[in-house]
Amino acid sequence: GENVEQHPSTLSVQEGDSAVIKCTYSDSASNYFPWYKQELGKRPQLIIDIRSNVGEKKDQRIAVTLNKTAKHFSLHITETQPEDSAVYFCAAISYNQGGKLIFGQGTELSVKP
């Protein structure tokens, strides 16, 4: 089955700096890679996603890159703001294997004003 590894587990940046979170996956059949932001006690919120036929996707201050050969994908947040502070999860799914969404371990991002 799929296994997703996420690094770092914690990340502290100054407001305005960039933050990068990296994930690797094991199942080459995985073809959809969402990123979620979760605040304490709340449901995960989808912030951006990428499909396996695309190498990069950007939405304002957030971008995701995917390297299918190396089986890794990354989240980039530019011009960070204190409200970006939360736990971020990457995930991977293979629709060919029942569509299970498997999460990485999470990264606690802290943006200091």
Next chain:
Amino acid sequence: GAVVSQHPSWVICKSGTSVKIECRSLDFQATTMFWYRQFPKQSLMLMATSNEGSKATYEQGVEKDKFLINHASLTLSTLTVTSAHPEDSSFYICSASNRDSYGYTFGSGTRLTVV
């Protein structure tokens, strides 16, 4: 957009009792429902997958007789924690998908505390 309603949002129960958690898809047909458990400061761990009208498929290490899942209709799935113990205290969250589109819609989660 797609909405999944999850109830209750929190529940406290005594050891040995059972608790039922409901997830309803309000504006789409949830062909598949995934149930996750999340302990404090940890990731979401998939417990089981259920397809409408079929028996749930449980992940390794998850007791199917303890965590009963029913997905009798395309809009309702339930998770019953039977004979709950303090170690079952956790955040339980469902996620619904529709076979016709990408994406997963999460319920708001249920905080279960067993005393």
